[in-house]
Amino acid sequence: MMNNKQLAGVFTLIANLLEIKGEIIYKTLAYRKAAESLESLGREASEYWKEGKLSDIPGVGKAIAEKIDELLSTGKLEFLEKVKKEVPESLAGWLQVPSLGPKKIAAIWRALNITTLPELEAAAKAGKLRDLPGMGAKSEAAILDGIASLARRSGRIPLGRAYPLAQEIIGILKGVKGVVDAQPAGSLRRMRSTVGDLDILVAAKDSAAVMEAFVNLKGVERVLGRGDTKSSIEFYDGVRAQVWVHPPEKFGTALQYATGSKDHNVKLRQIALDKGLSLSEHALTKVKGKGEILCANEEDVYKTLGLPWIPPELREDRGEVEAAKANKHPKLIQVKDIRSNLHMHSTYSDGKLSMLDMARAAIKRGLKVIVFTDHSVSLGVANGLSMERHKQQAAEIKKIQKQLGDEILILHGSEVEIKADGSLDYPDDFLASLDLVVASLHSSLRQPREKVTQRLLNAVRNPHVDIIGHPTGREIPDREGADLDMEVIFQAAAESGVALEINAHPSRLDLDDAYARRAKDLGIPISINTDAHSEEDYEMLHYGIAIGRRAWLEPKDVINTWSVKKLTDWLKERGK
Secondary structure (H helix, E strand, C coil): CHHHHHHHHHHHHHHHHHHHHHHHHHHHHHHHHHHHHCCCCCHHHHHHCCCCCHHHHHCHHHHHHHHHHHHHHHHHCHHHHHHHHHCCHHHHHHCCCCCCCCCHHHHHHHHHHHCHHHHHHHHHHCCCCCCCCCCCCCHHHHHHHHHHHHHHHHEEEEHHHHHHHHHHHHHHCCEEEEEEEEEEEHHHHHCCCCCCCCEEEEEEEHHHHHHHHHHCCCCEEEEEECCCCEEEECCCCCCCCEEECCHHHHHHHHHHHHHHHHHHHHHHHHHHHHHCCECCCEEECCCCCCCCEECHHCCCHHHCCCCCCCHHHHHHHHHHHHHHHHCCCCCCHHHHHHHEEEEECCCCCCCCCCHHHHHHHHHHHHCCEEECCEEECCCCHHCCCCCCCHHHHHHHHHHHHHHHHCCEEEEEEEEEEEEECCCCCHHHHHHHHCCCEEECCCCCCCCCCCHHHHHHHHHHHHHCCEEECCCCCCCCCCEEECCCHHHHHHHHHHHCCCCEEECCCCCCEHHHHHHHHHHCCCCEEEEEEEEEECCCCHHHHHHHHHHHHHCCHHHHHEECCHHHHHHHHHHHHCCC
């Protein structure tokens, strides 16, 4: 049966092909909205389908619900097959080429009867595009540049690459004379796991110096465009960045608009209209009469609309506007709320530092509890520990605890492999001797859904397992997670009381925000851990916190915020 990602892919393909066909915009938007909604669901659409409640999915009306029903029932969609007969499916891939929109794609396809990227590149190199209506030599050259750029790119940019690069750029731009502020925007500011291009907004009266600094950043391969208010660049690895400069007095509305999401902004524009105002990236304007309301910061934008400020991570049209109206926003978790790191590694397995050095690094960061969860024996590539080596580690932990005193509590655990046959790496009596057990999937992730789900269920239901580490096993951007029946996993976790992890490493961010919110709704404990292998890895915590905030998590939802007593009491109750 098709999962949410597969369903979303179908509707995205339909939207792309319809755009190339020239279909009216509201029809393509309906399919895109459905795709986005399916990707952000914390439950599989098949669960809604079994309950006869497909229309309860946000963005899914009667027509889309009927198509989901057909896909889940048959695995195929007659409407898609009809569209593919009208527009070759391969043309949808052309939309990834910078500077190629649906209208240009349609014009090239119909004029030259070509449908593949190699054919497009060959036609451009042969000078066959420049004489087509609406084209020219510059457009032809831009398409060739776009194809070359696409070859350098690997799709969306992982947050772990995008965030530090954006912060580096912002740090440089804030140092430019006359700059009042600079902030990221778009999906980066909303802290999505992956982002498209980097969007950066700058508040300054004069843009010239900002643009000069921006286009001359280190690592820039080429300047895609330079103007008074906007400039675009591409780095050597294919990452693209744009900067917009706005007057400081209008920076609030500009930042709110550019942060998005699109659906969140639609809701705000409607609220503005209800108040007799028009909201744009420049200002709030009175619909009747004249006059602008300028907002230097975002708080003023929301205040003018009668709302409290909504954190960027929530701005996905998942009920945040309605919650703001009712003054029922969650008090979102912050980095400062975290007191413990319950999943980390040392040189006993594949870590870079000794346990003593990792403990001292944790103390520097104000942590009160850490758990060494070095890998279990089956994960040979990570120098997994035999039970005998675990006993040696336990003895060393006691020595380190005595040396450091009550500055920090050090517990002895293990990240235990959930093996291909569903068994755990150690017998139950040994698991019971550990202070904390994290059970994780690392191998055989491509097993059929029923089998890999049963493997994880075995761990969830094992009374000696306390946390399920990075539950789907995904690695961004190279490896999708296992095809798990997450609703079954959630129900079992809710019954067993096991905690599910948000792994803060930017290559994982697993659970994702949609699943983490579903877990919260079911009352499942959440653990946010860095999976640290070095001192620097402690600094990854904010990525996990961002996913938690996107999931509407409050400190009370996350066991890492608990006091030492509450955490140790919880472990005792679980038989540790």
